[in-house]
Amino acid sequence: MRSSILTLCLAAIAVAATGCSRDAAPPADPAAKGAAVATADPKAVAEVDEYSYSQPDKVRTNDLALQLKVDFDKKELSGSATYTLDWLDKSATQLVLDTRDITVEKVVGERADGKWDDLTFAVAGKDKVLGSKLTIESPQRNPRIRVTYRTSPDASGLQWLTPAMTEGKKTPFMFSQSQQIHARSWVPLQDTPRVRFTYTAHVTSPQDAMVLMSADNDPNAARDGDYSFAMPQKIPSYLLAIAAGDLTFQPISERAGVWAEPAMVKKAATEFADTEKMMVTAERLYGPYRWQRYDILVLPPSFPYGGMENPRLTFATPTVIVGDKSLVSLVAHELAHSWSGNLVTFSTPKDGWLNEGFTSYVENRIVEDLYGKEAADMEKVISRNELAAEYKEIDPKLQVLALRPGTLSDPDGASSSTVYTKGAWFLQFLEERYGRDVFDPFLKEYFNHFAFQSIPTTKFIEYAKANLLAKHPGKVSEAELDEWIYQPGVPASAPKTVSPRFDAVDAARTAWLDAGTLPDTVATAKWSTQEWVHFIDGMPDTLKPGQLAALDAAYHFSGTPNGEIAQRWYPLAVRSGYTQANAAAAEFIARVGRRKLIMPTYSALVKTPEGLKLAQDTFAKARPGYHPITTASVEEVIAKAQAKPAQ
Incomplete structure (x- = not known):
């Protein structure tokens, strides 16, 4: 999700429970009901996702085939999900899936002869955070299992909008938001980033609704109420996405474009005109873009985040379309996820910085390359000021990059300033210690080495020790690595960033506070959004x-x-x-x-x-x-x- 300074909200110093820091949830209270008191050493703990009932070490989904019907009147998706399975544990005879407020109507398993038998299943009681465990008995360890189901109108991962809530006011709209663990509210699945799968989907809808997914959307597809999709690259469940409404397409380049309601699409395409340039910059720095197309879907204003990095189809808020491209670093952020997050993924939400910290760092490098070092530095300063403010308020347990097991009762409750800003700051620390001539190739090869894998923080540490610390001794110690990743706060070794333009803003603010002299309009007429943000923040x-x-x-x-x-x-x-x-x-x-x-x-x-x-x-x-x-x-x-x- 979107995380750079232009998508930040005021830090917790002003609003200790804003629910929006960095477009994520507010830092959760570790002492809240359901949150365990953590004592385990995260460096020694097994790779377990505490936010999923699934058992991916026993059986794992390799492919998901969806058959869905979009019903705006019922606010419901209905149909089936078919799982192609890899039974890893020879003694396992159960498939355990995550669900939330889903009605399971039938479960069948495919036999060796291609016929399907009914399977026994049980849906457990609902946990407020995790939802309900769906246990399917599969004595024959069926290679494919199909679940027929329907969603609830109140599914946490779907929003249904009446025509009045849209830009055009004529057609209803529906969209998903699966991260962190909301995919389980519209598809029963192994809802953990430890599991990656390919998927196909056949979706029917009213003819006036265009349906899109995080897959191979055809810019020239006919709007006929019958749509098919394929995602040939393996993705984790939180990147599963769907949207339906009055949507049209505007190209930006041969491989990038914008989907939006008709009244918004041209404005959005103009605002996001630099998307192809961003893609070229990212490829030069970090290797090829591996997802074929990169399109942006501009959602109605009710979208709860700045952006969501659904592969091939970033979901974006219209609030960044202000006419001057001052907020398009959101696109740089979501595009950067095509390498950090979508390509190399955290294996559990406890390692969120592997997605968002890396992405914020890559985003900043894209911004610097296209818009200059001053623009990138202003974003760093704002985000770090917010980090400092947040750290005056939140529990130190939430200030570490690799969270201890049991720290959070809900994965939506991580400290966003930690996973975004501290994570990116750590990578800048490594960049400055080793120099870009060393660090850029390291990061490029990191993305290539772990491509289409989900990894924990410990894997990154092993890779960094072998390919940075050992190959270039004397630059960074293991103790410094440990301090950045496992200790609260920001290390004293953190690089400092200054902004001459912000110095001028600070002087103007001080003059007004001291003498009531408003900043000169000739000067403020040239101020960017970042400068106004800094003016008010101070x-x-x-x-x-x-x-x-x-x-x-x-x-x-x-x-x-x-x-x-x-x-x-x-x-x-x-x-x-x-x-x-x-x-x-x-x-x-x-x-x-x-x-x-x-x-x-x-x-x-x-x-x-x-x-x-x-x-x-x-x-x-x-x-x-x-x-x-x-x-x-x-x-x-x-x-x-x-x-x-x-x-």
Whole structure:
């Protein structure tokens, strides 16, 4: 998922439970119900995914064949999933799958003669986080097993939008969000990144809906309600994706383009025009792009994240389309996942930095190559400032790159600043110690060596020791490697980054705070989104309402179409009692469903009785258009505020 500074929300220092840090969930409380107290040494622990019931060391899915029907009226996917299996344990006679709120209607297994027999199955009770274990008895160890099922209208990994919730207002829309463990809510499967599989799908839908998947979407496909897909490269379950709605295609290059609603597609293609250049840069640095096409699907505003790196079809929020390409580093991030995450994948969510830290590093290198070192450095500074703010609040257990088993009750609850920013910072540390002439070839070969594999942190460490530390002694010690990966906080050896443009922004802010002199409009007219973000981020926690009014009159922050500015401005306005911004703030959080953009404002509002009421009233209106993931985050913030004793 998207993670660079232009997709960051205000850090936990301002909103300790925003639910949106780095477009991920807020850092979870390790002491929360269901979270074990971790004592095991992660360096010595077996490779086990505690967030999956499946038993991939006994039997493993090699291929998945889906037959699905999209029913907008019922808000349901129905059909079957057929698994081609590799029985690894000769004594195993059960296939265990992960499900969540799925109704299993029938299970059959293929015999050696090609005929199918009914199989006995049991669906266990529901765990709040993990869902329900589906156990299928397979005494004959069938090479293929088929599950016939239907999803719930409340599936956590699907969002169903009425026509009124879309850009065109004519056709309903549906899309998935499978990461971290939401794929199990729309397909019964071994929902762990330890298992990679190829897949095919045949999907039927109303004729006015175009269906797309994280597979070989044909830009010239007819919209006829009958679609077939194939993904020949093996992927983990969280990269399984589907969308259906009024979608058209606009090419960017021979191998890249944009899918979006008709009113959005040309604007999106213009905004993302540098996509092919990004692909060429990434290939030069890190090896060939191995997924054939790279298309971008621009979803309705309710999409809960900035982007999702579904292979061949990145899902992207429309909130980054602001007309000046200032937020297109999101594309660089999701594209970078084609190497770090999709090609080489973490084997469990505890090793999330292997996906997001590497991707944030690669993204920054792409940004530097295309837009200059200053642009890349500004992103580093903002993200690291947010990391520092978050680390003042969160448990040290969440500040390590390789999490200890049992640290999190829910894999959505990792510290995003750790897995994104600290992870990328660690790689910059290695880059500076060894030099790019050594580190770039190392990283390129790392992606090639582990291509289409899922690995734990220990595998990366072994590879780094053999191919960096041993081959270039005296540059980095094993103790330093250990400190970065297994110790909380940021090591003193972390490289420093400065930005002359941010120095000018700091001077302008200080002059205004000290003397009330607004920054010169000639200078601010040239400011990028990053500079405005830094300008607001550096403000005191609260200002006088009159000061906010002066800023608003000069720069029109209230009502801004730029979500990165809005998600910083409105919380500052709320904390400062600048009620003139309330209407614009409420409109913004009602219209946008992207968690990291709206949760800071909700979290600021609920701290006063008047603000809590505004939050509740706005949420009541906006809820039908929010994704279940966003809904859960808002509900949690409001519930905590309601439960807090009156002061």
